[in-house]
Amino acid sequence: MKGWTPQRVAASAGAAVVGGAGEDGGGPARVIVDSRVAGPGDLFVALPGERTDGGLFAAQALAAGAWGVLAASEHLERMREPGAGVLLACADPLAALGRLAREWRRELGARVVAITGSTGKTSTKDILAVLLAPAFSTVASPLNHNTEIGLPLAILGAPAGTQALVLELAMRGAGQIAELAAICEPDVGVVVNVGPAHLELLGSLESIAAAKGELIAGLHSGASAVVPAGEPLLEPFLREDLEVVRFGEGGEVAVLEAGEGGVLVMLGERRVTLEPGFRSAHLLIDLCAALAAARALGVVVEDGALAVEFSGLRGERLSLPGEVVVINDCYNANPMSMRAALDELARTAAGRRVAVLGDMLELGAREERRYHRELGEQAQAAGVELLVTVGERAAWAGDSFGGGEHVHAPDAQGAAALLRVRLAPGDTVLVKGSRGVALERVAQALAGR
C-alpha cells in the first residue's frame, strides 16, 4: 500500500484523516494489530479486544515510529501534535480493517481461493499454495489466520504483484463466513467437508452446512465452487451460475490409486501421477480439493513430486528410542479428524497400536457423550490395543472401548506418566485431542524421557 496516499488509505477503510500526512505523502508498508511490533512504515489498527483496547496503545505505536494509526475517534482526540504520524479515525476499527483488506484485494486483482470446511482447511491451503506457485506469484494465509482479524491481515500481508491468494476461512457461528467472504471476494470457494466441528455453536449438521453454504452464496456469478462429491448437505447451496467442481470418490477430481509408485489422480479427462510424500486418506482428500481448486483457476498440474510442508502438530511422526513411533496429531480434534487419525494409525502401525485420545471440545452438551462413545468404538475397530483417554469427556470413549487395555488420565502430564511404564518397543502411538487439552505435552514428555 506504499503507493497509496493517506487519503486513499482512509477512504478505503471508511475512515477520516484527522492528523498527519505521512513523511512522503505515501502509504504504509505493513498493517499490524499488535502495537508491540510497531515500527517505521506500519499502520497500527487499534482493535478493541477482550482484555484491553488497542486504542490505548495508539500513542505507543506512533512513538515507535509507526506510519500511522487507525482507531476509534475517541482515542485520537488527544494525539494531534504535528509530525507524529497519520491519524485515521473511524467508528469501528474491525470493520475498517476488513474494508481496507477488501480494497487491497481489489487493487491486487489477484485470483482468490477461499477455503472453509470443518476439518482440513489449513492442510488444503498448504497443498494448494504449492500447486499454484509455479503458475502464479502466490500468497497463502500464514499459519491459521482465518478469522475476521486474521483474514484481513493475511490479505494485507500480500505484497504488490501477488497473483493468487489462498485464504482460510474459519467458522465460529452463523454469518461469519458470509462476512469473511465479503472481505475476500473469492473467485473459487472450497468447502473441504461438513462435519460435527463447533456443533455447540450451531446445533445441527444442517446448520453447519448452511454456514459453509455462506461461502457459496458469497461467490460472484461465474466463480467456481469446489465441494465434496456426494455431500447432499451442500447441494441446496449450489447455484446455476457457478462452475461446480466435485472432488473425492465419484467426483471429477479423485484419487484412482495411491501406492508406492505415486498417487494417480483423475483430473477431469486427464490423469496425472503425483508424488506428494503423504498417503493418508484424509490428506489425499485435501489434495483432491486443492487440485480441483487449481484446476478451477486454469492451472495445469503435471506429473511429478509435490513438496508440501504441513503446519505443525498435524500428524507429525516422531521416532523414539526402542522403535516407538509417535504420531503427533494434537493440533486439534473433532469426530471427523479423530476418525481420520485412527484410520491412519491402523494403516501405518507395524506393531502394537496405542491411542492417546483427549477430549473433543465444542460438541455441545447434547451430543458430546454420543460422539465420544463412538470414538471408543472406532478406536476398537482400528485395532487399538492400549487406549489412554485424557479428560472427562474422553473417558466416555473408554466406556465403549472393548479392544484391550484402557487407562484414564486427568491431563496430559498424567497420560505421559501412564505411558512411560506401558510403552513397549515397536509401538505406534497416536496422540490427538482438542487444542484445549494441549496433548503436545505428551509427545514432549515421551521424547524427553
Ligand SMILES: Nc1ncnc2c1ncn2[C@@H]1O[C@H](COP(=O)(O)OP(=O)(O)O)[C@@H](O)[C@H]1O
Ligand atoms: N480431509 C480431512 N478429513 C478428516 N480429517 C482431516 C482432514 N484433513 C486434515 N484432517 C485432520 O484434521 C486436523 C486439522 O487439520 P487442519 O488442516 O489444520 O484443519 P483445519 O484448518 O480445518 O483446522 C489434522 O491434524 C488432521 O488430523
Ligand SMILES: [Mg+2]
Ligand atoms: Mg486451520
